[in-house]
Amino acid sequence: GGTGGDGGDGGSTGDAGSESYEITFWELFSGGEGPIMESIVNKFNEEQPLDTSAEVTINRQRTPWNEYYNKLFTALSGDQAPDMAVMHAAYLRAWGGGVDSIGQYVDTGTFQDDYTESHWNLVTVEDNVNALPMDLHPIGVYYNKDLFEEAGLDPESPPTNWSEFEEAGNAVAQNTDAAAFTQSPYNDGFGSFRTWSTWVKQQGGSLYDEEWNPTFDSEAGMNIAQLFSDMTGDMGWAPATSEDTWGNNAFQNGSCAMAMNGTWYVAALSGVDDLNWGFFEPTVGPNKQQDKVWADGHSIVLPKKEGRSDKKSELAARAAHWMTTENPSWGAEAGHLPAANSIYESDAFQNSPYYDKTLNKYVGMAEDGDYFYHPKVPNGDPNAQNWYTWLVDIWAHNAEPQAGVQSGIETVSSGISE
Amino acid sequence: MGTVNIENVRKVYDGDPEVVAVEDVSFDIADGEFLTIVGPSGSGKSTLLRMIAGLEDISDGTIRIGDRVVNGVQPQDRDVAMVFQNYALYPHMTARKNMSYGLELTTDLSDEEIQQRVEEAAEMMGVTEQLDKRPGNLSGGQQQRIATGRAIVREPSVFLFDEPLSNLDAKLRLHMRTELQQLQDKLGTTTVYVTHDQEEAMTMSDRIAVVNAGELQQIGTPEEIYDEPRNLFVGDFVGSPPMNQFDVRLDGSTLVGNGFTYEVSDSTQERLDQYAQGVDEFVLGIRPENITIADDGAPNTIRAHLDVREPIGSDNYLHMDIDGQECWVRVPGEVKPETNQELSLAFDEDHLHLFRQSDGINILAGEGPSAEIPPAE
Amino acid sequence: MGTVNIENVRKVYDGDPEVVAVEDVSFDIADGEFLTIVGPSGSGKSTLLRMIAGLEDISDGTIRIGDRVVNGVQPQDRDVAMVFQNYALYPHMTARKNMSYGLELTTDLSDEEIQQRVEEAAEMMGVTEQLDKRPGNLSGGQQQRIATGRAIVREPSVFLFDEPLSNLDAKLRLHMRTELQQLQDKLGTTTVYVTHDQEEAMTMSDRIAVVNAGELQQIGTPEEIYDEPRNLFVGDFVGSPPMNQFDVRLDGSTLVGNGFTYEVSDSTQERLDQYAQGVDEFVLGIRPENITIADDGAPNTIRAHLDVREPIGSDNYLHMDIDGQECWVRVPGEVKPETNQELSLAFDEDHLHLFRQSDGINILAGEGPSAEIPPAE
Amino acid sequence: MGLRKETIEGILWSLPYLAVFTVFLVWPAVKGLYMSLHTYPNKFDLTETEWVGIQNYVELFQDPVFYNAMEGTLLFVAVSVPALVILGLVMALGVNRDVAGKRTLRAIYFSPYVLTVAVVALVWGQVYSQSYGLINYYLGFVIENPPGWLTSPDLVMGSLAFMTVWWLVGFNFVIFLAARQSIPERLYEAARLDGATGWRAFRDITLPQMRNSVVFVVMVQFILQFQVFAQPYIMTQGGPSNSSDTLVYYLYRSAFSQQQFGYGAAMGYVLVAILILIAVINFKVIGDSNV
Amino acid sequence: MSESTQSQSLRAYLSGDAVRSALLHVFLYGLALLMAVPYLYTISRSFQPNELLRDPRPYWIPPLVGEPITFEHYQYLLNNTLVVEWTINTFIIAGGATILIVAIDSMIAFSLTRLDWPGQGVIMGIILASFMVPYYMNIVPLYQIVSNLGLINSYWGVIMPAAASPLGVFLLYQFFRDIPEEYEEAARLDGFSTFQVYTRIILPLAKPILSALALFMFVYNWNAFLWPLLVLSNETAYTLPIGLVNLYQGNIDTPGLHMAVAILGSLPLFIIYLLFQGQIVRAVQMQGATG
Ligand SMILES: Nc1ncnc2c1ncn2[C@@H]1O[C@H](COP(=O)(O)OP(=O)(O)OP(=O)(O)O)[C@@H](O)[C@H]1O
């Protein structure tokens, strides 16, 4: 029998009552995550885990992440969207018009309990469940134990608060040739925002007001912006550069002691042979009022598509449910925090090579409720690099903190408006 | 049957409706005849030829090839072959392919027959050696031969040539001229040949059609054209150096020019009376070779000043001045008068041409002026 | 002073060191002389001219213009002006600018003086009307005149022309020929003129230098060249239709050819004895116009078959066949023998040329063969 | 009858291209024009439209980001186009001379042209990198703290333009070389006799003779460089401090990141207007300068 | 003036020439070296292990002090990715587009130059004007059209829009216009139909320009990125540039792999370019001033 392709009504074939469905699925994973996703899909296609008489296959298509949302947008505009797609949770509000609410096809009530609360909240926008959560990928601080030692610090007791953190950074800056810290190893806007917003929130600052006007110039916002400027200035923690690969190169070849980055960094670091690295929680911001750590997560959505039968949509939703709840490998091998409660107990997750190094600490932060989500702005592209390059400009001393923050507010508010 | 009949043919180009490229031209070409169309640039020679070929629509009138009216017939169906000025050989094909291509397309001859015809034509044109070369690797003369060969293999009933020799240098042009003549003698195919070179026309043709500004001026054998030009245009156009011309007035039996007089015989005067019809302003025409140097003081001679003497091999051209009017005289190489002296010039009445100033008609030529022949411009 | 002295000049192109383009050529050009260099394509005419102009380095020998050795002198400093075959007018400049450009660069004349000179030259060439047009909008003849005008305004001591008329059509070429001659008469400037057209050379020049394969064959007045060619090459190259040639063997006082014999007079035989130096294989050369049609059975005549008769205006060319050898005869227009018959041909001993078969030297010409003149190829 | 047949034939022969051209180029452009006069309440369903007239255009002209992008574009064009044209010309005139190894030179000069922009960006990212880059490694021996080529707001556009010149100059070079080679040598000979050599010959013969190709190349480069996009998009994301933002990059962001297609399309049409204006000026100024 | 001063000045002149020629060679080859440096650097880095690549010192290949060489990046690409499939896809798409472009562009150019019918001028004008439309403006409407035609996810969806490019029409129009009419007339006398005139006369005569066009179009479509990415959704259907970009856009930093990607992605085009470079130059040359 043929396959129910794009646009075909229901995608069923009339072949002696046994139906078959092909669910197209777009994702953006590359690097270490790509192969894991590939194996999950293969497993699905082999095991046919859904409780249905129909044959359901997932046709996975990967797009470079730079162009992923453009492609998805263009496809939606031409009614060529896939049946399922990976989406960062931050997009769920802005793209609300482009995705079907999951409850349209399945009873979300039956799913809810399968996921951790933080994940479930992640995908809920104004009481609407627009997606099923896959993971949470918060950030933390990765550090070089050898450099700590060289700087006269104890490599096995990394900083836990601002004063320790400051002391460690200064020690590295003074006692070694290396730089102390990078706000994002890719020196990109978005990465800088993860770090900045984490510390802003820890000071009790806010990022947006009720009307989604950016409030980056709150007192906390300005403080951290100033801190960025100081770190590459008076504090001498890092060179004032906006060069994109500086931090990554420096951290990986041992000339930078600390790097703030997401869960995914473990995969990259474990490929570097003679790097002796450790991890600590990023709750080390100055004047901390609360433990807050930036997080976003991947989720699976059902993009709007005319002519997709309800049956197929339902199968897609159930497939997404299976993918997000029955596959410990996603957390274990990709380093993310899995969405399903059940996985946390699974051997696969507990035995992950990263478990002791990073995962248990991420899990701990989750249990403490430390995470806040990357703002789900109502419009525009929350992951757009150019929304946040002002932070790099401040970091690299291309802009004064005051002016930088102002230009950030302008860029983001014009991006969100309309 | 290779006859061509042209009847009241007229051509106005779509692109340029102001200009009448060919105006009401009629003549017939006999089977096997070599007819040359000659005239200055822009006179409509090519247009006429291309209408015969079918490359241009005929605006008015009829053209027949053999017994068939060919107006509207496609070029390839007219049974004609054409040689272009720049040969138009397909640069990407070998000479052989150039020659065989048309046959392959339009006939159902076998490959062998075609190759045989090509080789015969090549032999005839003496380019057997060149058959497998591309046009780019051939000299001008060889290209000319291939282009002619391409026309020959078609075995058409009419050959059309549009200034086929004008891209060759003088020596080669002279040579190819005889080659083409011999070819036509051999094949006996009706040929229409366009040139602006009157010498080519004079040497090659059975008959010559002289055109000017789209109108037929005269048609006849080379001798007729040369000896009895119907009008001033033809007289002037044919011959090199050109015919000398002097404005004269008829006064009784005397032609009075600027700085000279000339007595005509009684018989000529009779003829003048018959055809001149009261007109007394003429252009006296006399060809350079018909002037001789006479003894000083001989009767009926004209005094002239010798400016320049140009030897051209066997002859000498004398560039003379008759009271401000220039005059060419051609004398044998042995006659080498000193320049810058006064000479007496004589000429025979038989060689005299008299054109009416009003319309250029030669009143002494042939049967005398007839209404058919248009006046010269 | 417009003299040019060429001494043992030799040229080998860097790009093609195999070919000696010009080989040990020496001659002098007098002030005010019009010297034509003539020869077949590739014979080195342009190379010679371009060495005089300074456009090519001189490989060996010396060239003097006036009293000055110009080897290594830049073209603009040689006081020469050149007219190119395709005129080489600057297409993006008006005719006026084309003519004034050189003056602006090389002299410190005021703008007014320059404009005056340009206008004088334009007037002289009859192109005043065209001065503000671009070359692309001018006819061939007008372009030629502008190019000549560009040379004139420079008021050089030597004019150099490289085939300046070969891009024009026959009629215009004839016309421009006289125009250039008159110009040179008026200006009296030394002129070196390159052409491959022997007729042009014959009519225009004070003296002619015939070159072949890079070597000077003969230098002399047109009459000398025509009447007393030093070698077979010159004899063959000059004259149209070309000189008829027959291989003969001297047997006592009889020249024995293929299908004919010819008795020479005693005085000729003496000359032969003096110069032939035991050689007895010759080429007999006789120009077409020096052959006459004799009565059948007259003594010392040659029987020939008449193939084709070509009228060219005033004359008839007869294409004849003497036992398989082709022969051209030129007769007056009145003589119109029927084709395809046997005729008797006669010629005068005075017009006879005898070239040694071994080296082509004409043993009857001038002072007889001299070591200086190279053999024909 | 002849005419009618030829007309039919002419249309038939044009049809395949015209069909493709109309469907895949003209029609989208027309749709774009339509879109520029509308907004889309639901960005993901472009069938819902709302007529706004020229509002998108009005907003555009009040948009500081647009002006900043325009400034960046103009700067890029001002640096890259003259460099592309002049360097291409210099290379062509040099290679046209009597030099050994013309083929090799030609191959090297043209070869970057075949690279895709992503590769160009990749390669030059390595070359430009401030602390790991090739340039600064060697420059480090000469001066202390060599600058960040892509990270200094003053240098970034120049660096992108320089890279672009490296990438594209080969095209101009080939065109100029061909144009130079088709100038008849006799003009230079006439010029030598007239006393024009060196600079004069260049000014009075070479340049005017190459005018058509100069016009062509200038035109093409204006059109292409005004649409510069990939270089800042891949290498700098418009930074630092928005100093490498460009019109088409902004158009792209509006259309895709912001899903404001009408706004982006309006920007596109402003760009079309600018290019047509430049084309007209170009032809007026260089096209018939010495009539 | 004596001869000795003559020959002195001659010598001075000659040596001046020699110096000038030497300077010219230094300049041209210096430029060539500068242009080649980024390549050499990229090639050399693609053979270095990742450790070396994080060192700012450029280790040139061939190694000066015995640094290690590795083929691991290339091995990885060939063994672990679909690079071979992508290459084949790219060949199909770029080749298909090229063939289609050459076919339909030459047909319309033939019609516009060799056949006479009303409206030709207007059509040529529209085609020329379409040069100015920014590519990115057309993408969204174009996608809707392609999607309505059901061409998403098919090679045709990539090929057809590529075939709408006006460049080829423009180039061929110029060239065809200058082919002497006599060939066609001779052909008509030989009994050619319009189709035969096109295939047997015009196309063979235009071979150099057609191959240059083909090369330009092949390069262009080979390098195309955004549009094939939007249309093609299947990794196995990706073209080389998409596949390669997909590879190196990980969070894992593998500079050596990037360099190998750059080399491998460009290599086929370099080879094709070297094979055809004579053709391009000849074609551009025949275009004369390319006005
Ligand atoms: N395709 C055309 N469209 C418009 N007018 C034309 C065309 N071809 C020729 N003419 C005009 O028709 C007239 C006759 O041209 P034709 O080419 O027949 O002259 P010609 O005698 O062959 O001249 P030449 O000796 O220069 O070849 C001229 O006035 C010419 O301008």
Ligand SMILES: Nc1ncnc2c1ncn2[C@@H]1O[C@H](COP(=O)(O)OP(=O)(O)OP(=O)(O)O)[C@@H](O)[C@H]1O
């Ligand atoms: N630039 C050059 N490089 C190499 N060889 C050359 C060059 N120019 C001419 N030659 C060679 O020098 C010889 C003489 O050439 P030249 O141009 O002087 O002949 P020409 O008598 O002017 O011929 P034409 O009548 O064809 O103009 C020829 O063999 C030619 O091939």
Ligand SMILES: [Mg+2]
């Ligand atoms: Mg004609």
Ligand SMILES: [Mg+2]
């Ligand atoms: Mg020459």
